[in-house]
Amino acid sequence: MADFAVAPKSAKVPPAIEELANTVEAAGGAPLAAYQEPIGSHWHLFALLPTDKVEPTPYQRDLSPAHLKRMTEVMKKLDRYTEPIVVVSAGGRFFTPNGNHRRAAAAKSKATMLPAIVIGEPEVAFQILALNTEKQHNLRDKALEVIRMYRARVQEHPRTPEKNFAFEFERAHFITLGILYDRRPKFSGGVFAPLLSRVDDFMSKPLEHASAEREERAAAVERADEILADLVARGKKRGLTHPYLKNFIVARSNPLTRARKNLPTCKAALSSLIKALEEFDLGKIHFGQIQAAAQIVAAVSSE
DSSP states (O other), X not given: OOOOEEESTTSOXXXXXXXXXXXXXXXXXXXXXXXXXXXXXXXXXEEEEEGGGEEEOXXXXXXXXXXXXXXXXXXXXXXXXXXXXXXXXETTEEEEEEOHHHHHHHHHTTOOEEEEEEESOTTHHHHHHHTOOXXXXXXXXXXXXXXXXXXXXXXXXXXXXXXXGHHHHOSHHHHHHHHHHHHXXXXXXXXXXXXXXXXXXXXXXXXXXXXXXXXXXXXXXXXXXXHHXXXXXXXXXXXXXXXXXXXXXXXXXXXXXXXXXXXXXXHHHXXXXXXXXXXXXXXXXXXXXHHHHHHHHHHHHTO
């Protein structure tokens, strides 16, 4: 293996980093420097990796076509690549939890090698995804990323309590909504997020058991969405053709409007929501109410 720079110079490179450098070379890459990052003094390897040997993690969000197009245009305009990606090494393969859009843009720009910060601990990928700020997530992107991470964790750590991964998943309701977004890409998760964000919590159950309850919670939300879709369809026939109609109906049916300190369980809250939707009377609302509510929400959101 070729020599590479070490920072600090006086430090002794751990055997794991030496092995990581060998793995990079075996893949056709070039290890450039080993160093201790400045926060936790963990050892990382800076290297050039073949572009075709770097993959996205199997559980992160999908590429955004618009963001990818913009990034590719910027690279072509600069005529240079300026930002290393972050890569974790696992079983001789290289996955990027932070830099997938840059990886894809570089590939479209015909780059054969990528500068990368290579980390030897695969577990770090989950933590990086939880903190990823490369491109702001919308609810669908975040929920899909979280459910993919969740399913990976269920396979790897079935007996570990779900709440132990709260840092990685960030919010419990992302898991529940992710189940539905995975089945129905056009699912309107944002309509139910305000309620779920208050009552959907992380469980103390092992993942192998918690995952079954997650499916039950998702099924309850799906049932609520089916009733809501029917209400919207009937409302449109009455002339209630406002884009905020779904949100308006759920807000009126939300059982938490008066709940403050003592919130119901997730199961109880969803049962109450379903019951309220089943009993919802479209005849008691008119277009002006929906329009006014939408304007208030828009004004608050812009502050």
